[in-house]
Amino acid sequence: MPFFALLSIYSIWRVWQNQESKWLIVIGVCIAFVLQSHYLGLLLIPTLGIFWILTFYKLRQGKINPKYHIRYTIYGAILFGLLMSPLVIFDFRHNFINYNAIKLFFTERQTTVSARPWSALPNIWPLLQDVATRLLAGRNEWLGSWVSVGIVASLLLLIKSERFKLQDRSLKALILIFIWLGVSLVGLGVYKQHIYDHYYGFFFPAPFLLFAGVAQTLITRAKIRGLWLVSTAMVFLVYFNMLDNPLQYPPNRQLQRSVEVANKIKNEASGQKFNLAVIAERNYEDAYQYFLERDKAGVVDIDPLNYKATRTNQLFVVCEMPMEKCNPTNSPKAEVANFGWSKIEEDWEVMGVTIFKLVPAQ
Numbered sequence: 001m002p003f004f005a006l007l008s009i010y011s012i013w014r015v016w017q018n019q020e021s022k023w024l025i026v027i028g029v030c031i032a033f034v035l036q037s038h039y040l041g042l043l044l045i046p047t048l049g050i051f052w053i054l055t056f057y058k059l060r061q062g063k064i065n066p067k068y069h070i071r072y073t074i075y076g077a078i079l080f081g082l083l084m085s086p087l088v089i090f091d092f093r094h095n096f097i098n099y100n101a102i103k104l105f106f107t108e109r110q111t112t113v114s115a116r117p118w119s120a121l122p123n124i125w126p127l128l129q130d131v132a133t134r135l136l137a138g139r140n141e142w143l144g145s146w147v148s149v150g151i152v153a154s155l156l157l158l159i160k161s162e163r164f165k166l167q168d169r170s171l172k173a174l175i176l177i178f179i180w181l182g183v184s185l186v187g188l189g190v191y192k193q194h195i196y197d198h199y200y201g202f203f204f205p206a207p208f209l210l211f212a213g214v215a216q217t218l219i220t221r222a223k224i225r226g227l228w229l230v231s232t233a234m235v236f237l238v239y240f241n242m243l244d245n246p247l248q249y250p251p252n253r254q255l256q257r258s259v260e261v262a263n264k265i266k267n268e269a270s271g272q273k274f275n276l277a278v279i280a281e282r283n284y285e286d287a288y289q290y291f292l293e294r295d296k297a298g299v300v301d302i303d304p305l306n307y308k309a310t311r312t313n314q315l316f317v318v319c320e321m322p323m324e325k326c327n328p329t330n331s332p333k334a335e336v337a338n339f340g341w342s343k344i345e346e347d348w349e350v351m352g353v354t355i356f357k358l359v360p361a362q
Helices: 002-018 023-037 039-061 067-093 097-107 117-136 141-160 169-189 197-203 205-222 224-243 254-269 286-294 304-310
Strands: 275-279 315-319 342-350 353-360
Touching: 002 023, 002 039, 002 169, 002 197, 002 205, 023 039, 023 067, 039 067, 039 169, 039 197, 067 097, 117 141, 117 169, 117 197, 117 205, 141 169, 141 205, 141 224, 169 197, 169 205, 197 205, 205 224, 254 286, 254 315, 254 342, 254 353, 275 286
Parallel strands: 275 315
Antiparallel strands: 315 353, 342 353
16 A cells, blocks of 8 residues: 555656656545545545645646546546456455445544534644654654754754755655645645554555655755755664564464464364354454354354354454453453343463353353
C-alpha cells in the first residue's frame, strides 16, 4: 500500500507540473491496488482530486487542449474499474458482504466516523505528534513532539522566506506533500475508532518525504546552520530508532504457532465437529480457523439464528493472554457466550498460548 500510494502521488506530480496526462493511467492502477489494501485508501482521492482540478484549470489557461486530460482520466478510470471488478464480482456472489460492511461503517457514524470534517481540527495536532512519534521518532513521545514542532516551524519559515517563491518547484513539492499529509490527518481525525500503525499505509511515505524536503531546503538555504540543525536531528532520530529496533527482539513465530495450535485442536477434537474461540488483545479466530478449514477439521461457527445445527458439544478456546487473565468459561467473547454454560474439561500449553477444551455444563 505505501508503494502504490507513493506512486500515485508521484504520478499526480508529473501530471500537475509537467502536464503529462498519460500518468493518469498509472493513477487509476495505483488507486485500485491501494483500495484493495485498505478502505482508508479513499483518503488519497481528495489529494489527487485537488491537483487534478489544478492541472485542468492550468491546461485551460494555457495552450494545451484539456481534452487529453479528460481522455486519459477516462482511460485511468476504465483500468481502475477492471482491476476492481474481481472484488465487485466477489461481492455479487457473496450477498454484497463488502458493500454492506462499508454501508454500515458510514451509516453508523456515532461509533465510526463524524460527518463534519471541521470536527477533526482539534485532533490534527495530536495526530501529527502520534504519526511523528510512531514513524519518525522510534516511538519516543518526547522526540516525536519536537519533530512535529520542528517540521511545522521549518515549513512556516520557508514559506515566509522571500527567497522561496511560489514558482519554486521545491516549494510546490513541499505543498503537495503537506496537502497529502494534511488531508490524511483530517480524514483520520473524523475516524472515531482506534488507529493502528498499519492505517498509515496510504500516507506512510509522506512524513519521511516532508522531513527530507525540509532538511534539504534548510541545508541549501541556511548553509552551515541548516547542516548543524539537520545533523543534530538525525543523530537523535537514529539513536531513538535503534533503541526500539524490532531486530532486538526474538520473532513471535505467529505462522508456526497458528499451525501448531490448529494441529493440536484437530487431534484433540477426535474427528468430531467443534466450535472455536480466541481470547486475545489484538487477534481473532481467522488464522487458526484457516488452517483448521484447510485440513477439514470440522470447525463450525455458531449461528444464533441456527443454534441447534451450529452449536457442537465441544468448544476450543485459544487464550493468547497470560494464564491469570484467561477465564474462558466467563469470557464476554460472542463465540464463548453463544456456546452457553460450560466447564473446562482439559487444557494444554502450545508455543506460549493456552488451549482450553470446554464442554456443556450439566
